[in-house]
Amino acid sequence: MNDIAIELNETLQGTVAGRLLSDFGKRIYFPRGIIAQSAEAKKSASKANGTIGMAYSNGKPLLLPAFERYFPGFAPEEIVAYAPVAGSEALRKLWKNLILRKNPSLDPDSVYLPIVTPGVTAGIAYTAELFVNPGQTVLSAEPSWDNYSLIFEERCGGVMRGIYFFDDAGHLDIPKIDEAIRAEAANGSVRIIFNFPNNPAGYSPGVAEVDALVNCIRRAAEGGADVLVICDDAYFGFFYEDGVYKESIFSRLAGLHERVLAVKTDGPTKEDYSWGLRIAMITIGSKGLRPEHFDALEKKITGAIRSSVSCSNTPAQSLLLKIYKDETSAAQKDAFYTLLKERYEAVKRFIETRRGNPYLSPMPFNSGYFMCLRCNGIDAGRLRRELLEKQGIGVIAFGGEYIRVAFAGMEKEIIPEVFAAIYETATRIAV
Protein backbone atom coordinates (compact mmCIF):
# COMPACT_ATOMS: atom_id res chain seq x y z
CA MET A 1 0.00 0.00 0.00
CA ASN A 2 1.19 3.52 -0.75
CA ASP A 3 2.95 5.31 2.15
CA ILE A 4 0.54 8.26 2.07
CA ALA A 5 -2.44 5.88 2.28
CA ILE A 6 -0.79 4.17 5.26
CA GLU A 7 -0.30 7.55 6.97
CA LEU A 8 -3.93 8.54 6.38
CA ASN A 9 -5.13 5.18 7.70
CA GLU A 10 -3.01 5.63 10.81
CA THR A 11 -4.55 9.07 11.35
CA LEU A 12 -8.03 7.55 11.04
CA GLN A 13 -7.23 4.53 13.19
CA GLY A 14 -9.59 4.13 16.13
CA THR A 15 -12.29 6.35 14.59
CA VAL A 16 -15.63 5.32 13.15
CA ALA A 17 -14.43 6.40 9.68
CA GLY A 18 -11.24 4.35 9.98
CA ARG A 19 -13.21 1.24 10.99
CA LEU A 20 -15.78 1.63 8.23
CA LEU A 21 -13.33 2.14 5.35
CA SER A 22 -13.60 -0.33 2.47
CA ASP A 23 -10.49 -1.89 0.92
CA PHE A 24 -10.58 0.86 -1.72
CA GLY A 25 -11.10 3.41 1.07
CA LYS A 26 -7.96 2.12 2.77
CA ARG A 27 -5.90 2.20 -0.43
CA ILE A 28 -6.92 5.60 -1.76
CA TYR A 29 -4.93 8.75 -0.95
CA PHE A 30 -4.24 12.14 -2.43
CA PRO A 31 -0.78 12.15 -3.99
CA ARG A 32 1.82 14.77 -3.26
CA GLY A 33 2.30 15.05 -7.02
CA ILE A 34 1.28 17.53 -9.67
CA ILE A 35 -1.73 19.04 -7.91
CA ALA A 36 -0.10 19.45 -4.50
CA GLN A 37 3.16 20.78 -5.97
CA SER A 38 1.39 23.19 -8.27
CA ALA A 39 -0.77 24.47 -5.38
CA GLU A 40 2.49 25.23 -3.54
CA ALA A 41 3.91 26.93 -6.64
CA LYS A 42 0.76 29.01 -7.04
CA LYS A 43 1.50 30.54 -3.65
CA SER A 44 5.28 30.94 -3.94
CA ALA A 45 6.52 30.80 -7.57
CA SER A 46 6.87 34.55 -8.15
CA LYS A 47 8.99 34.38 -11.33
CA ALA A 48 7.51 31.56 -13.41
CA ASN A 49 5.12 28.72 -12.79
CA GLY A 50 6.01 25.64 -14.79
CA THR A 51 3.94 23.16 -12.83
CA ILE A 52 0.48 22.78 -14.33
CA GLY A 53 -0.84 21.58 -17.69
CA MET A 54 -2.53 24.82 -18.63
CA ALA A 55 -1.46 27.55 -21.05
CA TYR A 56 -0.99 31.03 -19.59
CA SER A 57 -0.26 34.53 -20.83
CA ASN A 58 0.45 37.46 -18.51
CA GLY A 59 -0.55 35.40 -15.48
CA LYS A 60 -4.00 34.51 -16.85
CA PRO A 61 -5.15 31.30 -18.54
CA LEU A 62 -5.31 31.70 -22.31
CA LEU A 63 -8.93 32.26 -23.24
CA LEU A 64 -10.32 31.90 -26.74
CA PRO A 65 -12.16 35.17 -27.48
CA ALA A 66 -15.23 33.13 -28.41
CA PHE A 67 -15.50 32.05 -24.76
CA GLU A 68 -15.42 35.67 -23.67
CA ARG A 69 -18.33 36.43 -25.94
CA TYR A 70 -20.53 33.75 -24.37
CA PHE A 71 -19.37 34.22 -20.77
CA PRO A 72 -19.52 37.98 -20.34
CA GLY A 73 -18.63 39.07 -16.82
CA PHE A 74 -16.44 36.02 -16.12
CA ALA A 75 -12.66 36.21 -15.65
CA PRO A 76 -10.63 33.63 -17.64
CA GLU A 77 -9.84 31.64 -14.48
CA GLU A 78 -13.57 31.45 -13.71
CA ILE A 79 -14.20 29.73 -17.04
CA VAL A 80 -11.36 27.59 -18.30
CA ALA A 81 -8.92 27.05 -15.40
CA TYR A 82 -8.95 23.74 -13.55
CA ALA A 83 -10.86 24.01 -10.26
CA PRO A 84 -9.25 22.71 -7.04
CA VAL A 85 -9.92 18.97 -6.69
CA ALA A 86 -12.05 19.57 -3.57
CA GLY A 87 -13.82 22.44 -5.31
CA SER A 88 -13.73 26.21 -5.14
CA GLU A 89 -12.88 27.23 -1.57
CA ALA A 90 -15.35 30.13 -1.79
CA LEU A 91 -18.18 27.85 -2.94
CA ARG A 92 -17.39 25.27 -0.24
CA LYS A 93 -17.56 27.93 2.49
CA LEU A 94 -20.71 29.42 1.03
CA TRP A 95 -22.41 26.00 0.84
CA LYS A 96 -21.48 25.25 4.44
CA ASN A 97 -23.09 28.53 5.52
CA LEU A 98 -26.18 27.69 3.47
CA ILE A 99 -26.40 24.24 5.09
CA LEU A 100 -26.13 25.83 8.54
CA ARG A 101 -28.78 28.40 7.69
CA LYS A 102 -31.16 25.75 6.29
CA ASN A 103 -30.51 23.41 9.24
CA PRO A 104 -30.47 25.60 12.35
CA SER A 105 -30.07 22.68 14.77
CA LEU A 106 -26.86 21.50 13.08
CA ASP A 107 -23.81 22.08 15.28
CA PRO A 108 -21.22 23.84 13.05
CA ASP A 109 -18.38 22.13 14.93
CA SER A 110 -19.63 18.64 14.10
CA VAL A 111 -19.30 19.13 10.33
CA TYR A 112 -16.43 19.56 7.92
CA LEU A 113 -16.18 21.91 4.98
CA PRO A 114 -18.24 20.42 2.09
CA ILE A 115 -16.29 18.89 -0.79
CA VAL A 116 -17.48 19.59 -4.34
CA THR A 117 -18.45 16.62 -6.50
CA PRO A 118 -19.78 16.51 -10.08
CA GLY A 119 -23.39 15.92 -9.00
CA VAL A 120 -25.09 14.23 -6.05
CA THR A 121 -24.73 10.88 -7.82
CA ALA A 122 -20.96 11.23 -7.73
CA GLY A 123 -21.08 12.19 -4.05
CA ILE A 124 -23.00 9.00 -3.27
CA ALA A 125 -20.69 6.93 -5.48
CA TYR A 126 -17.52 8.25 -3.80
CA THR A 127 -19.02 7.64 -0.37
CA ALA A 128 -19.96 4.11 -1.42
CA GLU A 129 -16.49 3.42 -2.81
CA LEU A 130 -14.91 4.60 0.42
CA PHE A 131 -17.15 2.71 2.82
CA VAL A 132 -18.77 -0.27 1.09
CA ASN A 133 -16.86 -3.49 0.47
CA PRO A 134 -18.10 -6.31 -1.77
CA GLY A 135 -20.64 -8.39 0.10
CA GLN A 136 -21.53 -5.68 2.64
CA THR A 137 -25.17 -4.78 3.13
CA VAL A 138 -26.58 -1.33 2.48
CA LEU A 139 -30.05 -0.66 3.88
CA SER A 140 -32.42 1.61 1.99
CA ALA A 141 -36.09 2.33 1.48
CA GLU A 142 -37.85 0.03 -0.96
CA PRO A 143 -38.66 1.17 -3.59
CA SER A 144 -35.74 3.56 -3.90
CA TRP A 145 -33.99 5.48 -6.67
CA ASP A 146 -32.77 2.81 -9.09
CA ASN A 147 -29.31 4.33 -9.29
CA TYR A 148 -28.63 3.19 -5.70
CA SER A 149 -28.53 -0.38 -6.92
CA LEU A 150 -26.07 0.53 -9.70
CA ILE A 151 -23.85 2.38 -7.25
CA PHE A 152 -23.89 0.12 -4.20
CA GLU A 153 -24.29 -3.24 -5.93
CA GLU A 154 -22.81 -3.06 -9.43
CA ARG A 155 -20.11 -0.48 -8.78
CA CYS A 156 -19.09 -1.52 -5.26
CA GLY A 157 -20.26 -5.13 -5.01
CA GLY A 158 -22.44 -4.41 -1.98
CA VAL A 159 -25.82 -5.99 -1.34
CA MET A 160 -28.82 -3.72 -1.02
CA ARG A 161 -31.49 -4.67 1.46
CA GLY A 162 -34.68 -2.75 0.77
CA ILE A 163 -37.19 -2.09 3.51
CA TYR A 164 -40.74 -1.05 2.65
CA PHE A 165 -40.63 2.07 4.84
CA PHE A 166 -44.37 2.55 5.44
CA ASP A 167 -47.01 1.08 7.74
CA ASP A 168 -50.71 0.75 6.88
CA ALA A 169 -51.44 4.16 8.42
CA GLY A 170 -49.09 5.82 5.93
CA HIS A 171 -46.32 6.62 8.41
CA LEU A 172 -42.80 5.30 8.66
CA ASP A 173 -42.81 1.73 9.89
CA ILE A 174 -40.26 2.39 12.63
CA PRO A 175 -40.34 -1.13 14.16
CA LYS A 176 -39.55 -2.64 10.75
CA ILE A 177 -36.75 -0.16 10.04
CA ASP A 178 -35.41 -0.69 13.56
CA GLU A 179 -35.44 -4.45 13.12
CA ALA A 180 -33.36 -4.17 9.92
CA ILE A 181 -30.87 -1.83 11.62
CA ARG A 182 -30.59 -4.16 14.63
CA ALA A 183 -29.97 -7.16 12.40
CA GLU A 184 -27.08 -5.32 10.71
CA ALA A 185 -25.77 -3.96 14.02
CA ALA A 186 -25.47 -7.52 15.28
CA ASN A 187 -22.70 -7.98 12.66
CA GLY A 188 -20.76 -4.96 13.99
CA SER A 189 -21.61 -2.28 11.44
CA VAL A 190 -24.59 -0.69 9.73
CA ARG A 191 -24.68 1.09 6.38
CA ILE A 192 -27.92 2.87 5.55
CA ILE A 193 -29.08 5.53 3.13
CA PHE A 194 -31.90 7.95 3.97
CA ASN A 195 -33.42 9.96 1.15
CA PHE A 196 -35.93 12.61 2.28
CA PRO A 197 -37.84 13.94 0.40
CA ASN A 198 -37.73 10.52 -1.08
CA ASN A 199 -37.51 9.37 -4.66
CA PRO A 200 -39.80 7.74 -5.80
CA ALA A 201 -42.44 8.05 -3.06
CA GLY A 202 -42.14 11.79 -2.33
CA TYR A 203 -42.24 11.32 1.44
CA SER A 204 -40.50 13.22 4.22
CA PRO A 205 -40.88 12.23 7.88
CA GLY A 206 -42.54 14.27 10.59
CA VAL A 207 -40.67 15.46 13.69
CA ALA A 208 -41.64 12.42 15.80
CA GLU A 209 -40.60 10.04 13.02
CA VAL A 210 -37.21 11.73 12.74
CA ASP A 211 -36.81 11.39 16.54
CA ALA A 212 -37.63 7.70 16.23
CA LEU A 213 -35.20 7.12 13.33
CA VAL A 214 -32.44 8.93 15.21
CA ASN A 215 -33.14 6.73 18.24
CA CYS A 216 -32.76 3.59 16.10
CA ILE A 217 -29.34 4.83 14.95
CA ARG A 218 -28.36 5.86 18.48
CA ARG A 219 -29.27 2.45 19.91
CA ALA A 220 -27.18 0.67 17.25
CA ALA A 221 -24.18 2.91 18.04
CA GLU A 222 -24.62 2.55 21.80
CA GLY A 223 -24.72 -1.20 21.31
CA GLY A 224 -21.22 -1.02 19.80
CA ALA A 225 -21.91 -0.98 16.03
CA ASP A 226 -20.30 1.52 13.67
CA VAL A 227 -22.98 3.22 11.64
CA LEU A 228 -22.63 4.93 8.27
CA VAL A 229 -25.69 7.02 7.45
CA ILE A 230 -25.75 8.58 4.01
CA CYS A 231 -28.29 11.38 3.86
CA ASP A 232 -29.20 11.85 0.21
CA ASP A 233 -30.75 15.31 0.42
CA ALA A 234 -31.05 15.83 -3.33
CA TYR A 235 -34.66 17.12 -2.94
CA PHE A 236 -34.04 19.14 0.20
CA GLY A 237 -36.42 22.04 0.75
CA PHE A 238 -39.41 20.78 -1.23
CA PHE A 239 -41.58 20.33 1.87
CA TYR A 240 -45.25 21.08 1.30
CA GLU A 241 -46.99 20.18 4.55
CA ASP A 242 -46.92 21.44 8.14
CA GLY A 243 -45.57 18.90 10.56
CA VAL A 244 -42.89 17.64 8.18
CA TYR A 245 -39.36 17.96 9.61
CA LYS A 246 -37.97 20.88 7.64
CA GLU A 247 -34.28 20.16 8.26
CA SER A 248 -32.17 17.30 7.03
CA ILE A 249 -31.98 14.33 9.38
CA PHE A 250 -28.22 14.92 9.00
CA SER A 251 -28.60 17.77 11.55
CA ARG A 252 -29.55 15.21 14.14
CA LEU A 253 -26.96 12.59 13.17
CA ALA A 254 -23.79 14.64 12.67
CA GLY A 255 -23.16 15.12 16.40
CA LEU A 256 -25.06 12.09 17.66
CA HIS A 257 -22.44 9.55 18.73
CA GLU A 258 -18.74 8.69 18.22
CA ARG A 259 -19.78 5.57 16.33
CA VAL A 260 -22.01 7.38 13.83
CA LEU A 261 -20.52 8.69 10.60
CA ALA A 262 -23.06 10.90 8.84
CA VAL A 263 -22.46 11.83 5.22
CA LYS A 264 -24.71 14.41 3.61
CA THR A 265 -24.85 14.39 -0.17
CA ASP A 266 -26.71 17.35 -1.54
CA GLY A 267 -26.37 20.21 -3.97
CA PRO A 268 -28.03 22.72 -6.21
CA THR A 269 -29.12 20.09 -8.77
CA LYS A 270 -32.80 19.99 -7.76
CA GLU A 271 -32.82 22.60 -5.00
CA ASP A 272 -31.65 25.38 -7.26
CA TYR A 273 -33.01 24.06 -10.54
CA SER A 274 -29.59 23.45 -12.08
CA TRP A 275 -29.74 19.79 -13.01
CA GLY A 276 -27.14 19.87 -15.76
CA LEU A 277 -24.54 22.00 -14.00
CA ARG A 278 -23.18 18.85 -12.32
CA ILE A 279 -22.12 20.44 -9.06
CA ALA A 280 -22.94 18.98 -5.66
CA MET A 281 -21.36 18.48 -2.24
CA ILE A 282 -20.30 15.82 0.23
CA THR A 283 -20.44 17.04 3.83
CA ILE A 284 -19.19 14.79 6.61
CA GLY A 285 -20.35 15.06 10.20
CA SER A 286 -19.42 12.94 13.19
CA LYS A 287 -19.04 13.41 16.91
CA GLY A 288 -16.11 11.01 16.76
CA LEU A 289 -13.93 13.02 14.35
CA ARG A 290 -11.45 15.80 15.08
CA PRO A 291 -10.02 18.22 12.47
CA GLU A 292 -7.09 15.92 11.59
CA HIS A 293 -9.56 13.09 10.90
CA PHE A 294 -11.72 15.29 8.67
CA ASP A 295 -8.56 16.33 6.91
CA ALA A 296 -7.53 12.71 6.29
CA LEU A 297 -11.02 11.94 4.96
CA GLU A 298 -10.84 14.92 2.63
CA LYS A 299 -7.60 13.49 1.23
CA LYS A 300 -9.31 10.12 0.67
CA ILE A 301 -12.29 11.73 -1.05
CA THR A 302 -10.12 14.00 -3.19
CA GLY A 303 -8.07 10.92 -4.10
CA ALA A 304 -11.28 9.32 -5.34
CA ILE A 305 -12.18 12.48 -7.29
CA ARG A 306 -8.67 12.91 -8.72
CA SER A 307 -8.61 9.30 -9.92
CA SER A 308 -12.00 9.56 -11.67
CA VAL A 309 -12.99 13.02 -12.94
CA SER A 310 -9.92 14.87 -11.60
CA CYS A 311 -11.98 17.90 -10.56
CA SER A 312 -15.44 19.34 -11.00
CA ASN A 313 -16.59 21.83 -13.60
CA THR A 314 -15.13 25.32 -13.17
CA PRO A 315 -17.66 27.57 -14.97
CA ALA A 316 -20.51 25.85 -13.13
CA GLN A 317 -18.89 26.63 -9.78
CA SER A 318 -18.21 30.24 -10.81
CA LEU A 319 -21.78 30.62 -12.00
CA LEU A 320 -23.21 29.24 -8.78
CA LEU A 321 -21.10 31.63 -6.71
CA LYS A 322 -22.51 34.56 -8.68
CA ILE A 323 -26.05 33.26 -8.42
CA TYR A 324 -25.89 32.72 -4.65
CA LYS A 325 -24.57 36.26 -4.19
CA ASP A 326 -27.28 37.73 -6.43
CA GLU A 327 -29.93 39.33 -4.26
CA THR A 328 -32.72 38.49 -6.69
CA SER A 329 -32.12 34.71 -6.56
CA ALA A 330 -34.00 34.05 -3.30
CA ALA A 331 -37.27 35.54 -4.55
CA GLN A 332 -36.95 33.68 -7.85
CA LYS A 333 -36.43 30.44 -5.95
CA ASP A 334 -39.51 31.14 -3.79
CA ALA A 335 -41.59 31.61 -6.94
CA PHE A 336 -40.48 28.23 -8.33
CA TYR A 337 -41.17 26.57 -4.97
CA THR A 338 -44.73 27.96 -5.08
CA LEU A 339 -45.14 26.59 -8.60
CA LEU A 340 -44.14 23.08 -7.46
CA LYS A 341 -46.26 23.29 -4.31
CA GLU A 342 -49.31 24.15 -6.43
CA ARG A 343 -48.61 21.10 -8.60
CA TYR A 344 -48.31 18.95 -5.48
CA GLU A 345 -51.65 20.31 -4.21
CA ALA A 346 -53.33 19.63 -7.55
CA VAL A 347 -52.15 15.98 -7.36
CA LYS A 348 -53.27 15.66 -3.76
CA ARG A 349 -56.73 17.06 -4.58
CA PHE A 350 -57.17 14.59 -7.42
CA ILE A 351 -55.90 11.61 -5.44
CA GLU A 352 -58.43 12.35 -2.67
CA THR A 353 -61.21 11.80 -5.21
CA ARG A 354 -59.92 8.27 -5.94
CA ARG A 355 -59.28 6.99 -2.42
CA GLY A 356 -60.18 3.32 -2.20
CA ASN A 357 -59.52 2.61 -5.88
CA PRO A 358 -58.94 -1.15 -6.07
CA TYR A 359 -56.10 -1.03 -8.62
CA LEU A 360 -53.97 1.92 -7.61
CA SER A 361 -53.03 3.03 -4.11
CA PRO A 362 -50.91 6.12 -3.57
CA MET A 363 -47.85 5.71 -1.40
CA PRO A 364 -47.61 8.39 1.31
CA PHE A 365 -46.35 11.64 -0.21
CA ASN A 366 -45.92 15.14 1.12
CA SER A 367 -42.76 16.57 -0.49
CA GLY A 368 -40.27 16.48 -3.34
CA TYR A 369 -40.74 16.09 -7.07
CA PHE A 370 -42.66 12.80 -7.27
CA MET A 371 -45.50 10.64 -6.08
CA CYS A 372 -45.87 6.91 -6.45
CA LEU A 373 -48.84 4.66 -7.12
CA ARG A 374 -48.76 1.06 -6.03
CA CYS A 375 -50.40 -1.26 -8.56
CA ASN A 376 -52.72 -3.93 -7.20
CA GLY A 377 -53.41 -6.83 -9.56
CA ILE A 378 -52.12 -4.97 -12.61
CA ASP A 379 -48.67 -4.84 -14.11
CA ALA A 380 -46.95 -1.46 -13.72
CA GLY A 381 -44.95 -2.06 -16.92
CA ARG A 382 -48.12 -2.64 -18.94
CA LEU A 383 -49.80 0.42 -17.40
CA ARG A 384 -46.78 2.53 -18.36
CA ARG A 385 -46.80 1.26 -21.95
CA GLU A 386 -50.56 1.79 -22.37
CA LEU A 387 -50.29 5.32 -21.01
CA LEU A 388 -47.45 6.12 -23.36
CA GLU A 389 -48.83 4.47 -26.49
CA LYS A 390 -52.53 5.27 -26.13
CA GLN A 391 -52.53 8.52 -24.11
CA GLY A 392 -49.15 10.10 -24.82
CA ILE A 393 -48.37 10.18 -21.09
CA GLY A 394 -44.94 9.23 -19.80
CA VAL A 395 -44.48 7.78 -16.31
CA ILE A 396 -41.88 5.47 -14.79
CA ALA A 397 -42.66 1.84 -13.92
CA PHE A 398 -40.69 0.44 -10.99
CA GLY A 399 -40.27 -3.29 -10.48
CA GLY A 400 -43.63 -4.28 -11.96
CA GLU A 401 -45.44 -2.90 -8.92
CA TYR A 402 -45.10 0.87 -8.84
CA ILE A 403 -45.76 3.81 -11.11
CA ARG A 404 -43.83 6.99 -10.37
CA VAL A 405 -45.25 10.28 -11.55
CA ALA A 406 -42.98 13.34 -11.59
CA PHE A 407 -45.58 16.02 -10.95
CA ALA A 408 -42.75 18.58 -10.75
CA GLY A 409 -42.54 18.38 -14.53
CA MET A 410 -46.24 18.99 -15.28
CA GLU A 411 -48.25 22.18 -15.53
CA LYS A 412 -50.83 22.19 -12.73
CA GLU A 413 -53.69 22.67 -15.21
CA ILE A 414 -52.98 19.32 -16.88
CA ILE A 415 -52.57 17.32 -13.66
CA PRO A 416 -56.26 16.29 -13.22
CA GLU A 417 -56.42 15.10 -16.84
CA VAL A 418 -53.17 13.12 -16.54
CA PHE A 419 -54.20 11.41 -13.31
CA ALA A 420 -57.70 10.68 -14.61
CA ALA A 421 -56.06 8.93 -17.59
CA ILE A 422 -53.80 6.92 -15.26
CA TYR A 423 -56.75 5.69 -13.17
CA GLU A 424 -58.94 4.99 -16.20
CA THR A 425 -56.19 3.06 -17.97
CA ALA A 426 -55.51 1.04 -14.82
CA THR A 427 -59.21 0.13 -14.57
CA ARG A 428 -59.37 -0.78 -18.27
CA ILE A 429 -56.39 -3.13 -18.19
CA ALA A 430 -57.52 -4.72 -14.91
CA VAL A 431 -60.87 -5.93 -16.25
Ligand SMILES: Cc1ncc(COP(=O)(O)O)c(C=O)c1O
Ligand atom coordinates in the same frame (compact mmCIF):
# COMPACT_ATOMS: atom_id res chain seq x y z
C1 LIG B 1 -32.67 10.45 -4.86
C2 LIG B 1 -31.75 11.10 -5.80
N1 LIG B 1 -30.49 11.31 -5.45
C3 LIG B 1 -29.61 11.89 -6.28
C4 LIG B 1 -29.99 12.27 -7.54
C5 LIG B 1 -28.96 12.78 -8.52
O1 LIG B 1 -28.55 14.06 -8.41
P1 LIG B 1 -27.47 14.60 -9.45
O2 LIG B 1 -28.18 14.88 -10.73
O3 LIG B 1 -26.93 15.83 -8.77
O4 LIG B 1 -26.41 13.58 -9.63
C6 LIG B 1 -31.29 12.07 -7.97
C7 LIG B 1 -31.67 12.47 -9.35
O5 LIG B 1 -32.57 12.06 -9.97
C8 LIG B 1 -32.19 11.47 -7.09
O6 LIG B 1 -33.44 11.24 -7.46
